[in-house]
Amino acid sequence: MALFMDLGFSKGICEDSIQNFDVNGKTYGFQFDVRLNYYRGLFLSCIDEFGVNVDGEKVDQMDLTFSINGKDFSAFNLNENISEFWNILHRAKVQVRRPEGLTSGKHEIELFLILRSPYLPLPGGEGDHNYVPIQSGGTVTVTI
Amino acid sequence: MSMIKRGVSLYSYQQEYYLRQMNFEDCIRAVADMGADGVEIISEAMIENFPDPSQEWVDNWFALLKKYNCVPTCYDAFMDGRIRGEEMISDDEAVQQMERDIRLAKRLGFKTIRVLCAVPLRIIERTLPLAEKLDIILGIEVHSPFRLATPWLDEYIDFIKRTGTKHFGIIPDFGIFVKRPVRILVRKHLRAGATPEIVDYVCQCYENNVPSEEMLAKVNTMNPNSEDLFWANEAYHYTYCDPKLLAQYIPYIVHIHGKMYEMTLEDGQWDEYSIPNREIIQVLKDNGWEGYICTEYEGQRHYHDMEDFDVDSVEQVKHHHEMLARYIGE
Numbered sequence: 224m225a226l227f228m229d230l231g232f233s234k235g236i237c238e239d240s241i242q243n244f245d246v247n248g249k250t251y252g253f254q255f256d257v258r259l260n261y262y263r264g265l266f267l268s269c270i271d272e273f274g275v276n277v278d279g280e281k282v283d284q285m286d287l288t289f290s291i292n293g294k295d296f297s298a299f300n301l302n303e304n305i306s307e308f309w310n311i312l313h314r315a316k317v318q319v320r321r322p323e324g325l326t327s328g329k330h331e332i333e334l335f336l337i338l339r340s341p342y343l344p345l346p347g348g349e350g351d352h353n354y355v356p357i358q359s360g361g362t363v364t365v366t367i
Numbered sequence: 368m369s370m371i372k373r374g375v376s377l378y379s380y381q382q383e384y385y386l387r388q389m390n391f392e393d394c395i396r397a398v399a400d401m402g403a404d405g406v407e408i409i410s411e412a413m414i415e416n417f418p419d420p421s422q423e424w425v426d427n428w429f430a431l432l433k434k435y436n437c438v439p440t441c442y443d444a445f446m447d448g449r450i451r452g453e454e455m456i457s458d459d460e461a462v463q464q465m466e467r468d469i470r471l472a473k474r475l476g477f478k479t480i481r482v483l484c485a486v487p488l489r490i491i492e493r494t495l496p497l498a499e500k501l502d503i504i505l506g507i508e509v510h511s512p513f514r515l516a517t518p519w520l521d522e523y524i525d526f527i528k529r530t531g532t533k534h535f536g537i538i539p540d541f542g543i544f545v546k547r548p549v550r551i552l553v554r555k556h557l558r559a560g561a562t563p564e565i566v567d568y569v570c571q572c573y574e575n576n577v578p579s580e581e582m583l584a585k586v587n588t589m590n591p592n593s594e595d596l597f598w599a600n601e602a603y604h605y606t607y608c609d610p611k612l613l614a615q616y617i618p619y620i621v622h623i624h625g626k627m628y629e630m631t632l633e634d635g636q637w638d639e640y641s642i643p644n645r646e647i648i649q650v651l652k653d654n655g656w657e658g659y660i661c662t663e664y665e666g667q668r669h670y671h672d673m674e675d676f677d678v679d680s681v682e683q684v685k686h687h688h689e690m691l692a693r694y695i696g697e
Contacts, residue, residue, distance in 0.1 A: 229671075230671065232382065232385045232671075262381040262385070262409070262412055263409055263412045263445075264411045264412065264417060265411070266450060268450055269447075269449075302451075305451060308411075308416075308418075310416075310417070311385060311412060312384075312385070341448060341449040342445040342446050342447050342483060342485070354449045
């Protein structure tokens with residue numbers, strides 16, 4: 224059984240922020256804000272897992288962008304960034320490239336976001352997951 | 368007159384701060400409102416643009432302290448050993464992290480830095496020259512599951528005795544004095560479906576120092592469910608040391624974390640449910656300890672399973688300070 228630390232402060236996706244976005248006047252995808260569900264901020268390198276499902280379908284990592292402090296990062300190099308700090312009060316923005324955006328109707332958006340508490344070894348933990356994992360994702364259903 | 372002073376770690380207000388019900392100034396005002404003046408912070412929680420706050424932010428920090436007649440006490444540093452996913456940091460990087468924190472603590476006017484219990488002595492030794500130069504005192508936190516009177520702690524104490532350094536000491540966290548299980552945590556497990564008889568039995572065993580193997584053997588005969596077993600395991604992750612053990616460490620205690628889970632009212636007086644503060648503070652007073660006890664409220668996270676949880680951290684901390692003032696003898 225995976226044991227996550229979940230402080231319960233945040234459900235991950237900020238529901239009020241979900242919206243389609245345009246590029247050159249044309250819908251290019253949708254975006255939402257995310258808050259870090261922890262009591263202290265972390266460097267982006269502490270992101271162990273990041274992914275999005277829309278209506279049960281996995282979004283390709285190529286189509287995800289994670290933005291914080293006015294900078295955009297691809298999903299691939301988040302965990303290499305040991306100098307970009309995510310403050311607990313700041314919203315990160317996730318953009319999902321999806322040509323039609325979210326179409327009219329009901330959608331289920333799942334955010335997979337697991338961070339690692341880099342100072343806190345997991346009691347009895349071994350291997351890749353020997354530091355306490357922080358659950359910062361969640362699922363929301365939205366009607367467009 | 369006792370020289371024990373009262374402060375608050377702003378960690379105590381983490382929930383209200385996160386939910387933007389209290390801003391940074393509100394947190395500092397709350398400390399002053401209860402007659403305390405010591406402010407302790409978790410740097411990665413509240414410092415804007417950590418680890419390089421703007422001068423404007425730093426100026427505002429000092430202005431707020433002045434406005435509310437507060438002083439900076441302890442800067443809580445971490446050691447992000449696994450800042451990279453695949454591997455531990457090197458010793459050089461660990462020293463760099465510590466030096467970064469010492470410089471930032473100095474910039475913010477702190478006198479003391481909390482060092483995590485997992486930081487090895489060899490890193491402290493390499494960091495001490497900068498601490499001495501900037502006159503910052505490093506304090507290794509004695510935090511559960513670590514305990515007093517153990518080889519782990521002896522190694523640090525021996526180093527202090529051997530070198531005579533005035534810039535390294537210890538910071539006991541009152542979470543090492545949990546005499547009876549945290550009641551709000553017990554209630555959380557009951558809400559999650561634990562069996563009352565088993566939960567009670569585990570609590571009694573913890574309070575009476577029954578070895579965990581013996582307790583678990585008996586629990587296994589009581590037809591436990593998974594929540595019962597989880598609790599039986601978790602209860603024994605807490606730590607109880609005899610408060611009298613503190614006496615031998617008095618010269619080395621540079622700061623104290625007044626861990627608090629739940630304040631309860633009995634006969635018109637507030638007390639912490641699990642931690643024998645009266646006994647602990649008596650030992651500190653009898654031995655003439657001087658310094659700050661900063662409240663570290665950590666009860667908020669045991670309510671989050673409830674849909675409409677409502678915690679008033681300011682009230683809890685306020686009651687903790689009524690209790691501290693009473694035992695200190697203000």
